[in-house]
Amino acid sequence: MSDPTILVLSSLADGEKHGYAIMEDIQGFANVRLGPGTLYGAITRLEQRGWIRPVDSSDRRRPYRITGAGREHLEERLASLNQVVKTAMRRLKHA
Amino acid sequence: MRQLIRWMARLYPAGWRERYAAELDALIDDIQPKWQDLFNVLLGALRMRMATGSYLKIMAFAGLAGALVAGVGALLTEDRYVSTAVVRFTFAGLADSDRQGTLDRLRRMQQEVLSRKSLGELMTQSALDLYPEDRKRMPLEDVVENMRKGLRINLLEGPNWRATTFEISCMYPDKFKAQSVVREVMAKFVEQLNTTQRSQAPPAAVTLQLLDPANLPKQPIFPNRLVMVAVGLVCGAGLGLLAVLVRRSAARFFKSA
Numbered sequence: 001m002s003d004p005t006i007l008v009l010s011s012l013a014d015g016e017k018h019g020y021a022i023m024e025d026i027q028g029f030a031n032v033r034l035g036p037g038t039l040y041g042a043i044t045r046l047e048q049r050g051w052i053r054p055v056d057s058s059d060r061r062r063p064y065r066i067t068g069a070g071r072e073h074l075e076e077r078l079a080s081l082n083q084v085v086k087t088a089m090r091r092l093k094h095a
Numbered sequence: 096m097r098q099l100i101r102w103m104a105r106l107y108p109a110g111w112r113e114r115y116a117a118e119l120d121a122l123i124d125d126i127q128p129k130w131q132d133l134f135n136v137l138l139g140a141l142r143m144r145m146a147t148g149s150y151l152k153i154m155a156f157a158g159l160a161g162a163l164v165a166g167v168g169a170l171l172t173e174d175r176y177v178s179t180a181v182v183r184f185t186f187a188g189l190a191d192s193d194r195q196g197t198l199d200r201l202r203r204m205q206q207e208v209l210s211r212k213s214l215g216e217l218m219t220q221s222a223l224d225l226y227p228e229d230r231k232r233m234p235l236e237d238v239v240e241n242m243r244k245g246l247r248i249n250l251l252e253g254p255n256w257r258a259t260t261f262e263i264s265c266m267y268p269d270k271f272k273a274q275s276v277v278r279e280v281m282a283k284f285v286e287q288l289n290t291t292q293r294s295q296a297p298p299a300a301v302t303l304q305l306l307d308p309a310n311l312p313k314q315p316i317f318p319n320r321l322v323m324v325a326v327g328l329v330c331g332a333g334l335g336l337l338a339v340l341v342r343r344s345a346a347r348f349f350k351s352a
Contacts, residue, residue, distance in 0.1 A: 018121075020121070035136070041143070061122075
């Protein structure tokens with residue numbers, strides 16, 4: 001689970017955050033440190049696809065918010081991932 | 096480090112910088128920057144250029160990135176100096192029957208000088224203290240093997256019935272120690288020769304003549320930093336072109352599919 005776009009969407013799922021807050025949050029829940037280039041690469045792609053949008057701010061630290069489409073995409077990807085996890089766990093138990 | 100990362104961030108395309116540069120700058124202010132962040136931002140800029148730039152610009156940028164990475168690598172690479180001495184063994188007044196035996200003794204002397212015991216002693220001499228870091232983390236056999244790679248005894252002339260000339264050279268990060276090692280190896284040859292001569296009855300008529308004493312190298316022989324940067328530039332430009340061709344072909348394929 002190291003896809004930066006899914007990590008960023010997961011971070012924004014509980015509310016808006018700016019770049020550094022996203023980075024810290026991901027480090028906390030996934031134990032993955034996204035570099036600045038990777039984080040802003042993911043933010044750029046997510047914004048282009050309409051899955052996140054910037055929140056108006058006069059601060060340099062501009063926060064981002066997940067959109068409805070972004071939430072839908074995240075749910076789809078997590079459901080698919082959940083299916084993989086469940087199958088793998090079941091097989092591990094029976095092995 | 097922060098300033099270096101900021102310079103690297105200037106490599107992003109102008110359109111991207113207009114939109115995100117202030118935010119990225121704020122992020123760089125907030126984090127505890129590491130070396131990997133520098134390369135991460137460089138890679139991010141490269142990816143962004145590949146997604147948006149022209150072939151020529153991408154090649155120029157990738158070449159610059161390659162040169163930069165090679166430059167950092169070249170700066171981090173340790174200098175290597177080579178000190179060299181030339182020595183001649185002359186055989187005088189030997190009977191034909193003694194000559195082959197003398198040459199064999201010479202070969203045995205060389206083996207003895209390069210033996211694990213001899214090089215191990217040399218390495219741990221307090222005045223030399225060679226490969227101290229390697230000795231802490233590697234078995235002595237491996238360190239001796241590394242030392243042998245940097246220590247060369249090359250035949251320049253012979254072996255024939257009159258004389259044999261050797262070039263002894265040592266490559267080491269410290270030029271003074273490289274010179275000292277060559278001197279010590281020479282001293283070991285003299286010691287071996289004296290031991291051999293004493294044990295012969297009658298003594299073998301072999302003399303050792305120092306043609307060139309161990310020199311103190313002025314310039315490192317390795318790395319050639321200019322060549323490394325040039326190779327980085329060419330490889331970077333080539334890889335950049337290849338990557339953008341693959342990426343755009345794949346994008347066209349998926350679009351048509």
